[in-house]
Amino acid sequence: MKIRSLATLFDDAARSAATVVHLSRPFDLAPLRGVRHDMAGLAALVRETSGALHAAGVAEGDTVAIVKRNHWDYVLLAAAVARLGAVPALLSDHLSAESLQVLVKRLEPTTLITCRSVLAKARAEGVDLTSVVGRTVSLDGDFGAATALAGFKGEPPPPVVERGPDAPLVVNHTSGTTGLPKLVVHTTRTMLHGIAAAEGTRVPVLSARRSDVVCSAIAFCHGRSVPWTAAVLSLAPRELVIIADPDDVEPVLREHPPTTLEALPSTFVRWTRLAVASDLFAGVRLFVSTFDAMHPPTIRAFLEASGKRCPVWLQVWGQTETGPLTFRLLTRRSLAARAGRNPTTRGLGRPAPGRAHLRIVDRRTFAEVPPGTPGLVLVRTPVTCVGYVAEQARWHAKWNEGWWNTGDLGLRTPTGAFRLLDREVDLIPGQSCVELEDILEDRLPEAVECIVLGVPGQLPTPVVVTESGTLAPFAWAAAQQDLPPLADPVVLTWSQIPRTATGKVRRSALRRTLHRDDMTYGSGLWT
Template identity: 65%
Template structure:
């Protein structure tokens, strides 16, 4: 038996007798007075209660419910509650600009906007009225002029769970938006629950949660990974689940509940790297690391694999919101230990998910397959591809080529069947790989927390280097460039000066504006 329904997920877990304890890094925004420890029965009751107040707020089957708030796991609980009453939750990051939120809400036309004072006030300060793009607005943190007050809706009895066709819209998540306005990706029960979540809920050696595990997650819970992660991990019933809402300040909860498996955003792994390098780090019991969302660079992987007293495994997953996982690769201490390698890199993405994913590399002009070893656009064929883009269906249609999905990534298929990531098509530099250059520079310069290479026609590629203090050892920089292609003088910034998405990815177009390099790129950006 596998997860079958998002709306009744937690009730189904109760019926299965799952006794997992959930520990939170801070109280949920929808239950600020409860504390930070839950059992599955309490979570099921919380979802039913939220379904009751959504229904009392006027939400009905087929409606869209937009959620914009601070990052926390209650994004997922609200999605379950909305699905329970037959609505379609649309989960939006509060890291999006007010202008972007306004555009996405206009495309969604939600019956209800669930949000907070901070989101509404920030939008107002930027001359944007988000409430004008939803029929009703509900604030989670007290009364707000023109909005429904949550305290007046609590206690309403929820209606019976509403069933829906497995191919009907279930959830809307947005893409990261590194190259522009995020797309609103719509999934169904068949793709998100029967496909992605159920696949992960199968008990597999090493990579699946065990009954003795303490499973820790530090994700952006509004994004497409959060719901399949929640459903599959709890279905496997580990001893404990630890949910980190905020990367900064997470050390106490990590020490109180040392994880045995850890999945985090790449940006969070980077921020926690100094902690992992300490002798008293809280990762001593980790047997399994999982990374998705973005490329991981060798120094960070090496630091976490070296932090544990176990024999750990790192699972690097490449995927997209539209498709779920595309490839996976196992990394070990040995595979990332070659410090003296000429160009250490983790851009080998491994192989497609067996039996569920097919990939091909094609010429970007003709879309004809290219031989192994030759770069091209990577296309994917999968049964769990999303239904479309809300408000931009023509954009979605343009990315489907004869049943194949255009990922917008440029890569190479090796003769062994593995795939090497070169770059996003919009970020590509002819004859080079920004991802590889970033790997090498970060590996050679430990003081560089993050490196971003930006290419512009007619100019040398510009390296933007992130350091803790905004300073750079110029002698070390010159030595790091010894066998690399010519680069422009580096621009050195701090972490907080870099424009980022809700998942910590760099907003490259905004970064170009920040450093005054314009928006001209070698890539077309046609398939972003």
């Protein structure tokens, strides 16, 4: 299937793919239609929804904000909006009501599509989201000024409105690890004809096969969701398994064992105990991680859980603004602990062939630095986003004569590969927070996660996340004995760590909690 447009994506898939979709729970968009869908049924649901939204008043050129519980129907709603020539903006319900209010105001949407739980949560936080939009449509019934989508159903969909390839297609927000998320604008050319088309090209080992059972457990409001959907539908695997809530995974995977699996890094971490104690992942030949850093113990646990002879972990580094930039394949052998060497997954691999170019520059002068020297990572790719909603000056500040400033620190190895060190805002002079985290997690089996925070004028603060919120002093002493000096560890549980919608640690918020300010060594100019 050729990837043409978001508006006709599911219609095109219905004509060319026999993929069957299994959901961990019914769509919020269609709660009575169960958990099994074929392509024809999904295409019909998109058309039906488009007709209802048209009846509700959505028109060509509108911006439509969508915020709801995590599920793949974010993409179906986006496709329904795109059929009308409008622009969907996908926002996470994990954002605070205050942040949602600011982002919705920036979007200036004609319509907000949401659900009662989102409106009720916002109201409890003192925010009326319906007051900042022209109309609000609720997926699950009337709520205050919000009108139920069901009341508009039954209207036939109007003809598809096709927008130009360089017109705004969809808006996604960034993770917001350092503050209020940015609203990233992509077009059909960048997101579908660029990012999705590249992923939809068949590559041995890495691409979905027609015999595969492809499982995804990501944040479907994220910029990954639309291009991933387009790519996987074009590859037409036998089955597609969607996990909306990480806690619902076991029954679904028992019934539909996956052969490829992509999940949020935080989800992989939470599933590690299942990988160790069950055979749920025995049939997986390919694991995929994007979104955030993954540490060696977690990757090793899943590779060992696979019953395949040579399972592969595909580690992808990229950003919402750029799509995937580099990739690296990890195997059991490459992650094996070796004498005198600390295992790490900071190697980014190499840029995607023909799709991205990277260079490392001094963060003050922007002069290119030699191999082995840390610096800012700049990228050149034809699929860079075209702007930030209501913050175009901020976008221009990161755009430097065709090179995009990622705000990440890294270095080029003598062999031409790239190594990720830290976000510039989180740097520690002469060290790498993320590499220290790799080592600590590898040495502390009881650690669910480790975070190292740089604090000017103080030793770096290690935060160790455990199930119990406790850590034996002798275990810490053994783990850090040959490392650079660190402060005494702060031991917390998973729920005590501030996180984004994709499970990333909000380091600035955690730093404020522990140190009552957010002073860092970095400038934070390119967050």
